[in-house]
Amino acid sequence: MPKVKRSRKPPLDGWELMEPALDELDQKRREEHYEYCIKEGYADKNLIAKWKKQGYENLCCLRCIQTQDTTFGTNCICQVPKSKLEVGRIIECTHCSCQGCSG
Template identity: 80%
Template sequence: MPKVKRSKRPPPDGWELIEPTLDELEQKMREELYDYCVREGYADPNLIAKWKKQGYENLCCLRCIQTRDTNFGTNCICRVPKNKLEEGKIVECVHCGCRGCSG
């Protein structure tokens, strides 16, 4: 789950009072989602462990971050942020068909 995006505007009055509670609720929801995915067999436990790390929240599969499976020893093309790619270029992972899980 991605972190809540905040605009450039300053937060409303009283935000500092509820922000810790919202962060705590978000963390609890993440943990429950991960537990549910493991329990029901929707996702590999290793993939879920990666989801917990910063920058890997939207990782589509473990194969996309394994450097041994690529020609140049780097991550899959779907891990490159869209703002770093050429304008209008559409990418797709050759392994799983992901069109960009890095954001």
């Protein structure tokens, strides 16, 4: 389901009828995006498989989640949510120079 900004107002009448159709359209859009990325060579199938999992939607490369490539055997620093980091701290992946896959 696409992220919809919710207000304190109750949903409109008939929303429950539209919601499944919106979910289906969003899923179709995602699948078309994945196919396009493979076709154009932007991403491989393993990366796209990770994009489908919750928390990995913005993952830029697979090296960011490989624990054997890090000093302490954990995920890359760019996988730490910005809300969990110190205020004003700028992070950068040592592998791909990404500044935060987790958003």
